[in-house]
Amino acid sequence: MAVTGRAVVVAVLAVVAVAISGVMGAWVTAIALGALVALLAADVALAASPRAMRLSREGDTTLRLGDSATVHLVLANPTRRTLRGWVRDAWPPSANAAPRTAPVRVDTGERRRLTTTLTPTRRGDARAAGVTVRSIGPMGLAGRQRTLSAEWTVRTLPPFHSRRHLPGKLSRLRELEGQHTAMVRGQGSEFDSLRDYVPGDDVRSIDWRATARGDGVVVRTWRPERDRRILIVLDTGRTSAGRVGDTPRLDHSMDAALLLAALAGKAGDRVDFLAYDRRIRAQVRSSGKGSQVARIVEAMAPLEAELLESDPAGMVSTVLGTQGKARRLVVLLTDLNATALEEGLLPKLGALTSRHLVMVAAVTDPAVGAMAAERGGADALYRAAAAERTLSGRRRVTAELRRMGVEVVDADPEHIAPALADAYINLKAQGRL
Amino acid sequence: MTAPAPTVSPAPAAPRPGSADPRGGGPARLWRSVRVPLLLFTVFVVVVVLLSLGAERFPEGYLEPESVSPDGTRALVRLLEEDGEVEIARSSSDAADAVSDAGDDVVLLVSLDHRLLPEEVERLADLDVDTVLVQPSLTTLSAFAPGVDVTGRIDEGAALVPSCDLPGAAAAGEAGVGGELYTAAGDADAMGCYPSATGDALLRVTGDGATTTVLGTGHPLTNGALAGHGNAALALNLLAADEVVWLRPDTPQVGGGSSLWELLPSGVRWSVVPLVATLGLLAVWRGRRMGALVPEALPVVVRAAETTEGRAGLYQSHRARDRAADALRRGFRERAAPKLGLDPDASPEAVVAAVAARTGDDAVRLRGVIYGDRPDPFTADDRSLVRLADELDERTRKLR
Numbered sequence: 017m018a019v020t021g022r023a024v025v026v027a028v029l030a031v032v033a034v035a036i037s038g039v040m041g042a043w044v045t046a047i048a049l050g051a052l053v054a055l056l057a058a059d060v061a062l063a064a065s066p067r068a069m070r071l072s073r074e075g076d077t078t079l080r081l082g083d084s085a086t087v088h089l090v091l092a093n094p095t096r097r098t099l100r101g102w103v104r105d106a107w108p109p110s111a112n113a114a115p116r117t118a119p120v121r122v123d124t125g126e127r128r129r130l131t132t133t134l135t136p137t138r139r140g141d142a143r144a145a146g147v148t149v150r151s152i153g154p155m156g157l158a159g160r161q162r163t164l165s166a167e168w169t170v171r172t173l174p175p176f177h178s179r180r181h182l183p184g185k186l187s188r189l190r191e192l193e194g195q196h197t198a199m200v201r202g203q204g205s206e207f208d209s210l211r212d213y214v215p216g217d218d219v220r221s222i223d224w225r226a227t228a229r230g231d232g233v234v235v236r237t238w239r240p241e242r243d244r245r246i247l248i249v250l251d252t253g254r255t256s257a258g259r260v261g262d263t264p265r266l267d268h269s270m271d272a273a274l275l276l277a278a279l280a281g282k283a284g285d286r287v288d289f290l291a292y293d294r295r296i297r298a299q300v301r302s303s304g305k306g307s308q309v310a311r312i313v314e315a316m317a318p319l320e321a322e323l324l325e326s327d328p329a330g331m332v333s334t335v336l337g338t339q340g341k342a343r344r345l346v347v348l349l350t351d352l353n354a355t356a357l358e359e360g361l362l363p364k365l366g367a368l369t370s371r372h373l374v375m376v377a378a379v380t381d382p383a384v385g386a387m388a389a390e391r392g393g394a395d396a397l398y399r400a401a402a403a404e405r406t407l408s409g410r411r412r413v414t415a416e417l418r419r420m421g422v423e424v425v426d427a428d429p430e431h432i433a434p435a436l437a438d439a440y441i442n443l444k445a446q447g448r449l
Numbered sequence: 450m451t452a453p454a455p456t457v458s459p460a461p462a463a464p465r466p467g468s469a470d471p472r473g474g475g476p477a478r479l480w481r482s483v484r485v486p487l488l489l490f491t492v493f494v495v496v497v498v499l500l501s502l503g504a505e506r507f508p509e510g511y512l513e514p515e516s517v518s519p520d521g522t523r524a525l526v527r528l529l530e531e532d533g534e535v536e537i538a539r540s541s542s543d544a545a546d547a548v549s550d551a552g553d554d555v556v557l558l559v560s561l562d563h564r565l566l567p568e569e570v571e572r573l574a575d576l577d578v579d580t581v582l583v584q585p586s587l588t589t590l591s592a593f594a595p596g597v598d599v600t601g602r603i604d605e606g607a608a609l610v611p612s613c614d615l616p617g618a619a620a621a622g623e624a625g626v627g628g629e630l631y632t633a634a635g636d637a638d639a640m641g642c643y644p645s646a647t648g649d650a651l652l653r654v655t656g657d658g659a660t661t662t663v664l665g666t667g668h669p670l671t672n673g674a675l676a677g678h679g680n681a682a683l684a685l686n687l688l689a690a691d692e693v694v695w696l697r698p699d700t701p702q703v704g705g706g707s708s709l710w711e712l713l714p715s716g717v718r719w720s721v722v723p724l725v726a727t728l729g730l731l732a733v734w735r736g737r738r739m740g741a742l743v744p745e746a747l748p749v750v751v752r753a754a755e756t757t758e759g760r761a762g763l764y765q766s767h768r769a770r771d772r773a774a775d776a777l778r779r780g781f782r783e784r785a786a787p788k789l790g791l792d793p794d795a796s797p798e799a800v801v802a803a804v805a806a807r808t809g810d811d812a813v814r815l816r817g818v819i820y821g822d823r824p825d826p827f828t829a830d831d832r833s834l835v836r837l838a839d840e841l842d843e844r845t846r847k848l849r
């Protein structure tokens with residue numbers, strides 16, 4: 017049951033009629049109220065039943081954070097009355113659905129398509145909450161309302177801001193990979209193919225045995241190692257919930273992980289992904305060739321940092337146990353939080369470093385650096401001292417990790433993604449993968 | 450939530466609003482939401498009760514039988530109640546009813562009779578009862594005691610001597626009955642007491658079976674004057690009966706019985722009914738929601754620097770200068786060591802020597818700055834801590 021402004025106007029007219037009715041007041045009141053109730057009841061009864069409407073949806077199912085998605089709602093009217101009124105397609109507040117309500121008119125047996133634009137402000141899944149149909153009667157006084165269900169989920173993917181770094185890093189990778197094909201054999205390269213000698217090639221790369229077999233001089237070419245395995249581990253524990261700038265640390269880590277995954281995919285390496293705190297939150301296993309970025313993005317979308325202390329022992333055993341025996345690069349995206357790491361990860365790391373190459377990447381909070389530089393009074397110095405203590409703990413745990421043979425990438429949110437990519441390229445150049 | 454499938458995209462946990470509330474729900478939450486309003490209401494009630502205590506107000510007014518102020522008559526009423534009953538009437542009809550309900554031995558006291566309408570006075574005068582009129586108006590006087598006239602006036606409460614045979618007055622003796630003075634016409638069966646120059650302050654007229662006593666003032670009856678002269682005795686004698694009906698009429702209500710509402714045309718009055726219906730429709734029109742609110746579980750987001758700032762707050766509240774100085778020095782040493790090509794675990798002597806070589810400081814003094822002596826002069830007060838920071842910053846600049 018719902019009434020319109022027009023019903024209120026009619027009621028005001030009834031008030032006026034009664035007010036000027038003089039001694040007939042009681043009669044006129046009874047008649048006016050009776051007429052009002054009869055009109056409203058008739059309108060409610062004559063309105064098309066909102067419950068009978070058939071709903072279906074079509075439109076986008078995924079989008080990147082910052083973009084807009086359009087979802088269409090098709091409203092079919094199988095009843096013998098015309099549907100007039102409003103429709104609200106309800107979504108969670110952070111999905112910023114527009115318009116909130118739309119006027120609608122669907123004739124008997126017809127269908128209407130209503131378009132809702134979503135501009136989510138959060139990563140993750142937004143589920144349609146329900147479609148409220150308010151059907152107003154032919155006089156426009158009153159009507160019926162019903163909330164119907166029309167399932168749809170729109171997944172908002174991480175924005176992948178660091179994509180802009182990808183061309184630069186790829187060109188570095190190509191330099192390494194060698195458009196100059198006759199690279200000298202060495203660490204980090206493997207045998208690629210034999211081809212005819214052209215002037216300018218290094219004479220040291222001539223394959224004498226192949227030359228002796230054929231007509232011309234043949235050289236061996238080398239290329240950087242391919243098909244290395246990389247495992248990106250995203251820590252979704254409490255330390256990832258902290259906001260650095262305007263974004264949680266987890267999102268910065270995701271951005272860096274995506275750049276690394278895209279780069280490694282282009283470089284021909286196989287990328288796996290694991291999100292872990294006290295259990296597996298998301299997992300992507302590479303299946304043969306091809307970029308895993310799309311699947312990793314998909315897996316990351318609904319992840320949120322949990323307010324739990326991460327379980328490093330479980331993480332280490334998951335990595336060792338379920339991910340195969342081959343040596344790989346394990347990139348752990350977490351926070352260099354001195355207490356959390358010293359009590360949790362460091363004692364367990366030995367098992368991992370003995371089998372795999374481990375790299376720890378963490379986002380520095382520039383706010384702490386700014387605090388450490390505060391001067392001008394005792395209160396500022398107390399803040400500076402607290403920040404120095406945090407930084408000192410960070411340096412200590414970094415030194416400890418390096419001592420254990422772990423690569424550490426520590427950069428502010430702006431630079432963490434390119435820094436991680438550079439660290440990967442350097443490892444590849446050194447042939448340490 | 451998660452299965453070891455190649456791609457796992459866990460369905461978003463959809464905690465129902467409230468279920469994630471770590472502080473508990475149900476009665477605890479209800480209590481939390483009502484306790485503040487409840488507390489405010491309780492405080493309000495207590496304050497109101499405290500303010501109202503001791504604020505009992507007695508009615509005020511001249512000859513008011515409940516009043517304890519000097520011009521009230523509560524004292525006399527209490528004295529009368531020891532011997533008989535006192536019925537206090539606030540209107541002439543109450544008084545008439547009380548008189549008719551009472552037994553044979555009854556006295557009606559009429560005070561402030563100017564508040565009565567002439568017909569009410571007539572009706573009272575027709576009662577067959579002994580009456581005491583206190584300073585009556587001329588209308589009342591002529592109704593109750595025809596032939597008696599006001600013939601003068603002396604100072605209010607002036608003491609006079611009875612000099613008459615009226616037993617009550619004679620027994621009371623001198624009394625402060627000064628006020629209006631009366632003289633009865635020659636044919637009236639009247640007895641005057643307390644004579645003054647132009648008339649009597651007390652006059653008793655005997656009609657057919659009942660007496661009317663006219664007293665020129667209410668002064669001797671009041672709380673303030675009751676103890677003076679023979680006032681109390683006179684008053685008690687005049688009102689000596691099993692039952693006294695004390696009439697002190699309230700101020701008559703002005704105006705007719707019809708209010709503004711009754712003066713409105715009936716149509717306007719009836720229009721309230723559809724107006725209420727209109728307001729109801731208005732409320733439904735504006736208040737009806739298009740579907741329910743959509744709940745959404747938002748992730749918890751804290752600033753990453755929160756713990757560091759918390760530690761800063763602790764340092765500050767406890768003035769932990771020693772720890773602050775230690776952290777600042779450690780930060781300086783850790784930043785300086787790589788620049789000087791030193792190992793992070795280098796001994797203090799080596800660090801001091803290396804820094805001194807670059808900055809040209811005295812080694813002993815430098816050690817006091819970057820490692821701290823015992824006792825440490827830089828942690829004596831806040832100003833010393835600022836000095837330490839300045840010293841360290843200066844060394845940092847020189848090392849750059």
